[in-house]
Amino acid sequence: MIARARAAMMQAMIRPLIAALASLAVPAAAQDTPPPPASVVVAFDRESITPLIAEGMRNFDSREPVEFNDPVRIASISKLIMALAALRLMDEGKLDLDRDVSDYLGWKLRSPHHPDAPVTLAHLLSHRAGLSDAGGYFIPLGASLEAKLADPAAWRDTGPPGAAAFEYANLGSPLVATALEAASGERYDRLVERLVFAPLGVKACFNWVGCGPDLEARAVTLYRHTGEVAADAPDRLPPACTIPVAEGVECSLENYVPGTNASIFSPQGGVRIGMMDLAKIGQALFDNRGAEHFLSANAQTLFLQSMVSAINENPPFGSEAGFCGYALASYVLVDAPPCLDDLFMDGVERFGHGGEAYGLRSGLWIALGQGTSFAYFTTAVPPPSGEVETAASDPRETELMQRALALAGERDD
Template sequence: MRARLTFACVFAALLNTAAFAQGQPSKLETLLEGTSVSPALSGLQISLLKGGEATEGYALGFAQITSGVKQPLRRNHKTRIASISKLVVALGVMQLVDAGKLDLDRDLSDYLGWELRNPTFPESAITARQLLAHTSSIRDGSAYFIAAGSGELRDFFTPGSPYWEDGAHFADAGGQAPGSFFTYANLNFGLLGTVIELLSAQRFDQYMANNVLDPMGLSARFDPCEIPAPQRAAAFRKGTEPGNWNNGADWLAQVDGSKPNCFYGARDADFNEAFLANYTPGSNATIYSPQGGLRASADDLVVVLKMLINGGMINGGRIISPESVDAMLAPQWTLNAQGSNGLSAGEAEPGGPTDGLMASYGLSVHRINMRDWGFDDGPALLVGHLGEAYGVLSHALFDPQTGDGIATIITGTAQDPADSPPGSSPLYRVEEEVLRWWVSRKR
């Protein structure tokens, strides 16, 4: 039997949140239920920054469906946040830069222990800076992860391996040599995760927990099995099978439902224990999904933003240096006037409504000109990152001039958000509506 979410459940889902002032929740509740221009949502977490300080947060909707009953979403629930994970991974990379262990502009082959070269541009080194900025000439191909026990990362780049795909993981067009052309690619972060392992001699998930997440006071994790079950929120779509939408069907968990996979390729407890006991750091960090696998809450993401606003400091401790923060936020690539030096549609096909989504990029930092997106009353510049996977839509963004910011996690949509009528920006309409709600409150 389908359980209907009541307003009582909505308010029960607010954990340690500022009280709703009169009129404040109406827009968010309306978005949750669905509007004429956006689909219904399974859940919505929002946390806000004002002047670099966390001010308020909201959690609406449900986190899990247990025996047909929807469990309310709370602010401490962790969801797979998709590509905002890349922003957090960049912190681990920049720690290694600060420690003098990694040179952003050195040939990555020197760290990998094997030669990484695009065969179309064999004289051009591929560097960590290019990986962070998506100018490396690396491409995703049909897959950008290799399951545990099925191979090593270098197999993507080794002719004759099952993962070579006739060189599909490299750009082969003129003008796309390393450092010259922007194409968003998840595999860049499989490489960066592997370099983190090689330079730290730790598994990627453990390095990130020990050196990035714990020092920020966060219980967020790349291993979902380390998140207590009562704090795990699933990603949802309405549909009859994972990966597809059907607005007339029930909500269906896409990932982190009743039993999450601890890593890509995890099979059962015996396999997991044996595999991890014998895993060699630096062999294949893609199993931990560095491109998108962080489980976190919107409150967690606000802490990350606050740390960047504070020049790398949080809770009295330093995560990265001010110089590394500056390097991350500065433009490493900008779309030229002709649009000829990169693909601005992100992971979507060029020539569609998402053109212009990525027109300026730092070191794993999305730089957004809100005026170009039709937000005339919004900040001229927002920095941070966007995410989309398994029905989740997320963003963590702040204004570097004022320290105002917003972190949002939409845990799922009833139908494909691309089917909604477009707004003024390359964002999905529901994402745009959330940002307009935020901008309207800043006036």
């Protein structure tokens, strides 16, 4: 793995020079052809992180080649990071995942279909609260989170919270993030920096708030499969406004009160981070060995046992929607019963979270036993077909993972 890492790093060093020389040699007409979309894959285990694939351009206009740790909007892997922040806050004794979330929010949160049933953070993190994205899930600065949840379109009736049928709902994330703010007294982006990013030596941010010029200069622009810009083009980065803001409201966090509306940080999908740094987060979840434990033994057990319990349901919880064993913002990926998602097609059980938004597909998949763990993204991917969306739904993503397995020495091709 060390030899492959050195080779990949050397490749990363010479890639900008090659790109510059190529731009001089290629006729002008050929330079008008859109560059290939960006894709990055890194492998990791407990001890090391190995860069495997970095190809394509982080921006079509500048034609700058993507590098292994260039920051990208990782979409729903952000939910897993949110769950880790919640577990860390639990370890500090400031949070109870099974407590009525209304106690943190300061107002009563109830499903109109089950007005006597409390909603907990565990319900929200596992998509078992009865929420729906049918009425939307963006609550801009200046708007009311409480009013959004009072809309009947935010709920559906498939059972009381905790027993409700699985429905993947981004709307739960603003509630969780706002509750974390209320429990800690800290703004959500700063809380995650303190609890997750800083302890792991990670450079990351939410909606570019606090990332700084160095990361902004390496931002990966997201494109749809048509070539249209979807997110994070240079003109959409600071000093442009990067948070959702209600009409007539100033784009400023100066007067924001933690515990009111953390939706402005897009906790459901707004983390910007490079794949080398994302792999560091994956490494922290292997176990609790070492002098410094990222999670307590109690938190680690709760995190993993929640997935085991979800898998043991009949059918495995979330599997009918393509999320086998979903619990606390994580699920299981394996091509073996009872979970059948063949992204890697190697029979290795991995857990983590995938992402799909703005033409991007991403994943953080951790192998606790035998097998290699991966952090990756690829861009300009066609939108979901509307059928059950699994990690293996996109052929290009599947092909990328097969190449990564070969480079990691787990495929003979």
